[in-house]
Structures are given as structure tokens and as C-alpha cells.
Amino acid sequence: MTQTATFTAADATSRLQNAVRQNPLLSRAGMAEYVFASLFRKLVYTQIWEDPNVDMEALEIEPGQRIVTIASGGCNALSYLIADPARIEAVDLNPAHVAFNRLKLAALSALPDYETFYRFYGRADDTMNVDAYEHFIRPVLDRETRSYWEGRTLSGRRRISMFHRHLYRHGLLGQFIGCGHLVARLYGIDPRQLLQARTMEEQRHLFEETIAPLFDKRLVRWLTSRKSSLFGLGIPPRQYEALSGNGSGGMATVLRERLERLACEFPFSENYFAWQAFGRTYSDGEDASLPPYLLRGHYETIRARVGRISVENISITDLLAEKPDASVDRFVLLDAQDWMSDAQLNALWREITRTAAPGARAIFRTAAEENLLFGRVDASLLRRWDYREVASREFHRRDRSSIYGGFHLQVLKG
Template structure:
């Protein structure tokens, strides 16, 4: 779908646009160019999706690919198929290399080293010996492509993968800026409990607010947004017990911290057996759905894609969702907004066939450990 920058974006919208880089097509060459890696991981908490979607063995799932981790996590519920759809071929290549690592590396430890810390020199050998020959032609070309220094892109798995995406780099700049203001995010994240963590965060912000540069930086919407999300994160969850801390701080996973669903050893066997149920599609989700028959899909994960769509595009997307959805099917989506501006339009067009519960939506939002999105919504098809 061809999206255009709004002509009268206010500061908050602009801040959201910079934090969600796909909102500014004019910056595509730097932020989300056709071959750019935007997200190296998913900001979706799979446990929240499991709670919402109630995935069962045999279900058919469609998801936006994005950072890929959530698509892999769904396989632990043994659906019949997980369709991962994206218009960015590089994001699909990320999902494919993660899937092939799980499928073809010799054991869980090798998978963990490749996809967990993702910074070990042996990962280059792992890629060459076990993964490269199993990649599709499109994905192989992406991972073999070289940067300005002549290094193949698969070197990301030797050089801290989770610092290589465009969004990772932006958040790293936020971390550097916070340090400049005297806000030690690492120290805050090392708090032993939630009370201590809140006190450290409040104390750091109080000290920073008195500095000359703080007032200038506080007027930058994109940094306001990241700081707001990290503050919310510190208010709700103990960082030591939350693997999303690694993504916010650019740290590698620690064995003492719970791992993402697809990296947990208890899920390794079922993931390895189910990986062939994952199907990748380089196509717009609406166009993808037009290729499917009526009442064939049980669960949909739209991420925040609707933030970027026009009212007409949202209507057409839901026409296809309504047609392809089984009775009782569920759709979960997120937004950067607390109250998405498209929601009234959506409600007016789908309320006859779909319903939502505001209390459940709030419960899902409060349960999500990433604190990345502004809201979460679950819709279920009426039976």
C-alpha cells in the first residue's frame, strides 16, 4: 500500500513517527529502505498474545512478520500453519534465518548462542556450516550482502544482532542521551525490586530535570516518547525478571533472566518439530488474504500496521479479515496511540460481526512486558 506523510502532523504525531520509523516514507532510504533491517526482534510479548488469542493445536494463524520472535513463539502452540506476512523482505529474511537456526543447528545451546547473545565468533561458522545452504535465494542474498566496510550482513550474529536494526540504533542514541543527562538506565535496571527501581528512576529524572540541556531535549517528541515508555516499563515490571530489558539497554540476554519464548530450552523440541508449519510471504496482508478462502483462519496478529493505513485501506483490510475468519476467530492489534484515531471508523464498519471488551483490552495492555505500544485491542468474531 502506498502511504503518504500527513501534511499537518503535530508534535506528538511526529514523535510517534520517528519512534515508529515506518511512519515517515520520506526517510525510507535511511530508516526503512527496501533492504533495511528495522527490527531485530519483536516488541510483542507472546504471553500477552497467548492470553488473548487462545491458540489451539490445528489453528491457522496470520501475522505481520515484523521482528519475527512472536511468529516463532506461536509455533509452540502447534497450530496447523503460521503465515508470516511482510512487505519488507529483510524482515522476512530475519524470520527465516531464525527459523533455520532452530531447525538445523545441532542443539539448543548452539541455537541460544546464535540467537541469544548473538555475538560469538563461532556464529560465523554456524551460519556457514548449518544455515546458509537452507536459506531461500532471496534471504541468502540479503544475508550475504556486504556493508560499506565489506562485511557480509550475517556478521550481525557475531557483532550483537540486537544493536543492528534501525530502531535499535535509535534507542541506543536515546540511552546515550540519557547517560549524558546523568540518567543511568543500567543502574536503574539492576534494582533488586520494583520499589527500588521506581525510586531510582524518579531520583534520576529529578536530578536530570535541573540540567540546562534537559529542557531542550524535553521538547524533542521522539525522546519524550521513548523516555515515557521506559518510565512506564520501570513502574510496572522488575527489569531483572524481564527479557525486554536487554532490548531497551542493548545488553545481551543473561541466563538469570527469563528468555523469550522461542529461546527457552523447554520449547526447543516442539519448535524444531513445528518449524515447517511456518510460511513466509512477501506481500501486503490485505493482498495475502484475498488469496484465501472464506472461513479458513482462526487468529490474526496485525501489530500496529493500521496506524499507517487510511480509513479506506482499513475498511478493505477488515472486509478480507471478516471473509476469511472462522466463526469465533480472534484479531489482536496494537497502536502507538492510547486512543487510535482510526478506532471509531473501525467500530462503525465491523461492530455487526465483531466485538471487543474494553476491560480485557486494558488487561492485555497492562500485562505486556515490553511497554512498547500505546494500546492493545482484541476483537472476536460473533458466532
């Protein structure tokens, strides 16, 4: 595995601040951006919230191709290995995400079997996981990653201990979901009840009876009206504006609609995103819904190919700037463009267009429904790309995570 490049706290802070900051620090908007960037240096996503099945169908990855992707929680990058690409370069401005991904790569290569790997990342709540870290994973980690996981939090615990304390309840998003459960319980509602549903009809009934009324509560509407309250979702101030302006009822209405889709439009037996939202875990058993990289049937394939992935603490624009022309086949941008200014968007798409190989595909998601490139990115660049609008709408409809307003596929012309 190529994962030896160092990342310093000062470098990471500078990159995040440059990515997020759009306003003067002493302004109200600038202070919100500063606080978000500071929080985003911590672990945010222990699981990525983009559907890898939709990604792989849209990308049409062919054996031998080269992929550049934003890492986030790493589930999707690992899952792309199923399609046999030659190389996956994952980047993330968050140093905690880099450490999280490097640990996952080391676990895949060093843990002895599927059962041990699944216990580590599937159940993620067993004290034996720390023993497995010490005996198998620690010896193959680079110094920076080892230092991160053996460092201590404010509670005095080593970070690696979260793997025996319900991993998916950690990170800013895990804590945000936990706060959502706490607020629900204040009103006598246990979100885990939804997972008892056995049919789509029961799912909708339970949602409308238990979860939907919460969004009419004064406390919930007040909380969701504050940008800072949603930082735990990984929503920066600029993305909050796009989301809250996407409906007439404010952020509470938007979140209710997204949660309704998550709860009602896909069977729970096929949607691990719903299990994480309502149960704060994965379902268990032979028929469990899991990210592709965690399925037993893909384990040996992914393990054999894990050396094809690298993870670096750098922006995707800076990574592409170092590459030759026509050297990348697939680009995965997640929702990062929602954070960007027009200048940053144009810089990114100049590099994407320059480095795109014939037939290249790029996918991204947006908080709002619209493709944000039009009217913001240089028209001469966009003319090089075919926006697959109809296919994009269909991919969005099938995205089980349900938290975004739009999915977008761009294909290089010619």
C-alpha cells in the first residue's frame, strides 16, 4: 500500500480553512466557517453516506482504469475494488479521515480472516478488536496513523478504543445521530422501533406515527434553524444555505423529507443507511444489508487488491494538478463542490478536464436538486462534458442514503 506520505496538523488546518472559508473571519459568516473547519479536523464520518451501488453503476468502472475519489469514510473507495480498477487514489482534507482510511487498508491486509475483519468493522463493539489492532494492525501502520489511533481524547481513552465501544456512535456524525435519538426520546419516541417493520407499509406507518411529528416540535424547529446545530452532519455554512433554501418550510422541512425518503422508499432489509440512522449499527445475520466491502462474498477479492489504493491528505484539485494529461478515467467528488467558491470550482474543473482520459466519467452529489456547475463553471469547460440529466435523476432516485438533493453524472465527450 502506498500510504507513507506525512500529514501535519498545521498543513491540515490550512487546507481545511482554505477550502471552507469564503468570508472575513470577523464577520458572522466567517466565524461560522472557522468553527466548522475547526470541527471538521476531527473524525466526522465512520461510514460514508453515498450509496456505492449507485456509484459503481454510474461510473461503469472497467478493469485497469484509474480512479480519483474523495475518501470520507472509505466504504466506497474499497467497494470500487470489486470492479478491478488498476489504481484508486483517495484524498481527504480531514487528517482524521486519512488516518481512518489508512487503518482500514491496514486492517484488510493484516487481519487474518473475514470473521476478524467483520468483527472489527461490522460489529465494531468487541474488546477483542483492540487486541487485534495490537497484534496484527499496529505493526504495519505508518507512524502518523499509529500516533493518531494511539492518541487520547478528552475522556482519556485511546482513539482505537472506539472499535470496542460501538464505532458508529463516534465521529461528529455518529454523535449527531445520537443527539437526534436523545431528542426523540425526550418526546417518548425510540427511533429503533422503526426497524421492527417487516413491510414497506409498516415502515411508512411507523415513520408517520413516530418520527414525522417530531419535526413540528418547537425545539426541533429551533435547533434545525441554527447552522451550527447541523455541523455534526458535516454540513458547512455554504451547504446549509443551499439546503435550507431548497424548500418553503426551512431546514426542518428539508430534513423531514430526506428522512422520510430514507425510512419509506427502500426496504430496511436492503438499506444499511437506514440501520445506521435509526439503529446506530448494521443489521446482523447472513442476510444483513452491508456496504459491499463488508460482504463476505467480496472479502477475498478486495483484500487481494487493497494495495491498489492510496490515501493522502491533499485537496483533489492539488492532486490532479500533479498528474499528466488524460491520466484519470473516473472522478468521484462526493458533495465537496457544495463547499466551493466559483474560483475553486473552475480550478477543479480545469484540472478534471485536463486530466480526463477519453470516455472519463465524473460523479458528484449536491445538497440542492440542481447541478451547481451551470452558470458557475466556465462554459468552455462544460462544453467538453455531456451532462446525463435523465440518468442522473434515476441514479438519485435509487440512492439509498437519501440525504442529498441531487446526483449528477458528467461524461467526457468525444
